[in-house]
Amino acid sequence: MKILRDWIDKQKPKLEKGGKFHMFKSGFGAVETFLFVPNHTTRQGSHIRDYVDLKRTMTIVIVALLPALLFGMYNTGYQHYMATGQMVSFWPVFFFGFKRILPIIIVSYVVGLGIEIAAAQIRGHQVNEGYLVTGMLIPLIMPVTTPLWMIAVSVAFSVIFAKEVFGGTGMNIWNPALVARAFLFFAYPSQMSGDSVWVSLGSKTVVDGFSGATPLSQAATAALKPMAEVASNHGISYSLMDMFAGFIPGSIGETSKIAILIGAAILLLTRIGNWKIMFSTILGGLFMGFILNLIAANSYMTVPAWQHLIMGGFLFGAVFMVTDPVSGAQTSTGKWIYGFLVGLFGIMIRVVNPAYPEGMMLSILIMNMFAPLIDYYVVQSNIRRRLKRALVKS
Amino acid sequence: MSNVIKLKKGLDIPIKGEPADILENIPMPETFAIKPADFQGLVPKLRVKVGDKVKGGTALFVDKYLPEIQYVSPVSGEVVAINRGERRKILEVVVKADQDNLSEDFPKADPKELSDGDIKGELLRSGLWPAIKSRPYGIVAKPADQPKAIFISCFDSSPLAPDFDFVFKDESEAWQTGINALKKLTSGKIYLGLSVKKENIIFAKTEGVEINYFDGPHPSGNVGIQIHAILPLNKGEIVWTLQPQGVIMIGRLFLTGKYDASRIIALVGSEVKDPRYYQFWMGGCLCGLLKTKLSKQKGRVISGNVLTGTTSGSEDFLGFYDNMVSVIPEGNYYEMFGWALPGFDKYSPSRTFFSWLRSGRNKYVFNSNTHGEERAFVLTDEYDKVLPMDILPVYLLKAILVNDIEAMEQLGIYEVIEEDLALCEYVCTSKINVQSIVRKGINSMIKELG
Numbered sequence A: 001m002k003i004l005r006d007w008i009d010k011q012k013p014k015l016e017k018g019g020k021f022h023m024f025k026s027g028f029g030a031v032e033t034f035l036f037v038p039n040h041t042t043r044q045g046s047h048i049r050d051y052v053d054l055k056r057t058m059t060i061v062i063v064a065l066l067p068a069l070l071f072g073m074y075n076t077g078y079q080h081y082m083a084t085g086q087m088v089s090f091w092p093v094f095f096f097g098f099k100r101i102l103p104i105i106i107v108s109y110v111v112g113l114g115i116e117i118a119a120a121q122i123r124g125h126q127v128n129e130g131y132l133v134t135g136m137l138i139p140l141i142m143p144v145t146t147p148l149w150m151i152a153v154s155v156a157f158s159v160i161f162a163k164e165v166f167g168g169t170g171m172n173i174w175n176p177a178l179v180a181r182a183f184l185f186f187a188y189p190s191q192m193s194g195d196s197v198w199v200s201l202g203s204k205t206v207v208d209g210f211s212g213a214t215p216l217s218q219a220a221t222a223a224l225k226p227m228a229e230v231a232s233n234h235g236i237s238y239s240l241m242d243m244f245a246g247f248i249p250g251s252i253g254e255t256s257k258i259a260i261l262i263g264a265a266i267l268l269l270t271r272i273g274n275w276k277i278m279f280s281t282i283l284g285g286l287f288m289g290f291i292l293n294l295i296a297a298n299s300y301m302t303v304p305a306w307q308h309l310i311m312g313g314f315l316f317g318a319v320f321m322v323t324d325p326v327s328g329a330q331t332s333t334g335k336w337i338y339g340f341l342v343g344l345f346g347i348m349i350r351v352v353n354p355a356y357p358e359g360m361m362l363s364i365l366i367m368n369m370f371a372p373l374i375d376y377y378v379v380q381s382n383i384r385r386r387l388k389r390a391l392v393k394s
Numbered sequence B: 001m002s003n004v005i006k007l008k009k010g011l012d013i014p015i016k017g018e019p020a021d022i023l024e025n026i027p028m029p030e031t032f033a034i035k036p037a038d039f040q041g042l043v044p045k046l047r048v049k050v051g052d053k054v055k056g057g058t059a060l061f062v063d064k065y066l067p068e069i070q071y072v073s074p075v076s077g078e079v080v081a082i083n084r085g086e087r088r089k090i091l092e093v094v095v096k097a098d099q100d101n102l103s104e105d106f107p108k109a110d111p112k113e114l115s116d117g118d119i120k121g122e123l124l125r126s127g128l129w130p131a132i133k134s135r136p137y138g139i140v141a142k143p144a145d146q147p148k149a150i151f152i153s154c155f156d157s158s159p160l161a162p163d164f165d166f167v168f169k170d171e172s173e174a175w176q177t178g179i180n181a182l183k184k185l186t187s188g189k190i191y192l193g194l195s196v197k198k199e200n201i202i203f204a205k206t207e208g209v210e211i212n213y214f215d216g217p218h219p220s221g222n223v224g225i226q227i228h229a230i231l232p233l234n235k236g237e238i239v240w241t242l243q244p245q246g247v248i249m250i251g252r253l254f255l256t257g258k259y260d261a262s263r264i265i266a267l268v269g270s271e272v273k274d275p276r277y278y279q280f281w282m283g284g285c286l287c288g289l290l291k292t293k294l295s296k297q298k299g300r301v302i303s304g305n306v307l308t309g310t311t312s313g314s315e316d317f318l319g320f321y322d323n324m325v326s327v328i329p330e331g332n333y334y335e336m337f338g339w340a341l342p343g344f345d346k347y348s349p350s351r352t353f354f355s356w357l358r359s360g361r362n363k364y365v366f367n368s369n370t371h372g373e374e375r376a377f378v379l380t381d382e383y384d385k386v387l388p389m390d391i392l393p394v395y396l397l398k399a400i401l402v403n404d405i406e407a408m409e410q411l412g413i414y415e416v417i418e419e420d421l422a423l424c425e426y427v428c429t430s431k432i433n434v435q436s437i438v439r440k441g442i443n444s445m446i447k448e449l450g
Helices: A002-015 A022-035 A054-083 A090-123 A130-140 A148-166 A176-187 A215-223 A240-245 A257-269 A275-295 A305-310 A314-321 A332-352 A360-393 B116-126 B172-183 B223-230 B244-256 B287-293 B393-401 B405-411 B418-427 B434-449
Strands: B004-006 B023-025 B031-034 B044-046 B059-063 B070-072 B077-084 B090-097 B133-135 B150-153 B190-195 B210-215 B239-242 B262-268 B276-281 B300-303 B324-328
Touching (some): A002 A022, A022 A090, A054 A130, A054 A257, A130 A148, A176 A360, A240 A257, A240 A305, A275 A305, A275 A332, A305 A314, A314 A332, A360 B405, B004 B223, B031 B077, B044 B090, B070 B116, B172 B190, B210 B223, B239 B244, B393 B434, B405 B434
Parallel strands (some): B004 B210
Antiparallel strands (some): B133 B239
16 A cells, blocks of 8 residues: 555656656546545644545445446346246356446446546546546446447447536536437437336347237337227236335336335435435326316326336436436425426326336426526525515515 | 524534643643734734833723724733834733733722713723623624624634533623623513523523524524524614623623633644643743644644634634634645545535435544635525525625625625634535625725725
């Protein structure tokens, strides 16, 4: 450790302006602060500072994502062997998914961090930790069959156009991970929807009777038929338990509600995720679900409100996406409104608009755009309260 | 206890080194210094030069723009140095004490029988006027102002703060005399903020004031928080604030006719051997005390508390407003994977370290490391949890950063000074220097609006 420290200190002069390796300063700094918490001491203001920093915070979000990731790996293998009709034990199933998903994660991090480091160097900044989470979120919201080059293109698009052009972590308007997904969704729709993209088949062919459709698309398809012809459970062929536990096709990290709830527990226990937003998002989703139940114009609308929570990416979005502190509402009151509307629009788009089987992504992106407006009115009400106080007295 | 105001937001930092209720007498320090930096926004104009003989209460420098406000020597002796920093800014005027401790003579009087003009005159002449600060801005009060009220917080809730019940237990006469003098300076009331957790031996008996009780963690003892809860400050209004120490010094002046700089201080912190109270003097050099009372010789000596106190270079002098000295270890070390370790011994209000599993009674050693690099604002809600005010701190700070005077005004710049947002700075994940941003905002308000 001492040797490493000494070596780093020896390299430092070369990275300063005019040094041989100045162009690597930001990248080197990122590695250095990854290895060692710097020896900076307080010079003004409070003499003591909390131990928490952005690295710690982001690391905990990644830890919270791990259950979803690990289950995603298992489920990828599980869906593969289901589709091809083979019976295998736990580890081969897991390793099938591991082999499929690891390259996606690597591509996401290499491309994203590469751009971040380059951008930091151009600006003369330190590399920000924000992408550590984004880089993990992106693989988890993609279908497992997405070609790696598409991942690379969408990551590059989102990091450059959703984040760096606005000034980097802390300045972006939209959630960068969802921008990457939205980019793929509209640029390569055939890779992001339909029934064939959710299960990695390899060179194998599908056995009879396996559809590969997600519960969402089944429900959406059934909604087009007259109500009387729809089979039981609104046309969804999966059991509620499978949908809850996650043994269904879908984006890599979104299927297991158990894994997501473990992640939610980690975020809430460490107080990194905001419970107000999570709670109000779910409330908004349930509210819209009830309204649709009342209308009940087709079979999809009769899906019980609570059942929407275990279908598709609603819960994943509510736990990991809506809670993004940068792109969401920042005031306490704003958070309630923001979360509620995300949930409400998420279910509305999902059920009412047949062109988009999953509404959560679009709903969050729309509300990202409105979050500053919500905050604006909350701030204005605070200002008015202060003014009124002065008027009452005089 | 009638008016109890409960504040939920805030944080009591569990830091090691609380003072024991023991008072120790020590010899008087050899040198004393008055630091212009203790008084926000002051431009000093010297009244003495090196070699001049001074007494306690002799002006060392005055306010360049309000020369009637004098800043005086705490003791009698000889001016031995005027230390300057960059651009010849005066850092401190150092007085070498003779052992006579003589004071200028001021008339003894019962403030009840004096007019407000007499009282102002005596406070200005004696150099005790700077004990009165004005809100907004937390600067030394302007004698011409008419404050709508005077606020005094009778407890200090900051980390390791001295217990005022212990420190002031023998000062009840000076206290009441000081209050009587201050009563003449405002047409409004004097508001005292008391803690429900203390006995308030001398404070609860104060006559001629309105008493409110506060219950809650730090910063409930900050006078700014108390003003916000009792009588919020609006644009164009002025209130004055004092610390109990200042009231007592004013009281002593009228009782004895002498300038008396003595005060009891607490020497606290994890680097202090047996933290306790000492009979000390305002402006006194801490060198003698530190030489014998620290467990190790290396550490950061802070005049004041760990959140808002100040450090000076080689020699440390007790600040004008301070009645505590904190000593914590320096944090100038590298820690391998420090951000990733479980951190059972790293206290953090954020719960991101496992120390939250330990008992709440556990005390920790805090050092001066920033524990990370500065970043943009990312997390939300952090500041709101430790600021018991109806103010949106991040929006106020952003308004200051873009120097938007109107927005600062609307978002509450008149109601805060640095110390009120010190906890925000402590908890900040992005390591933003909140207090210097607040001061920057206050300075541009003073510049723009006067």
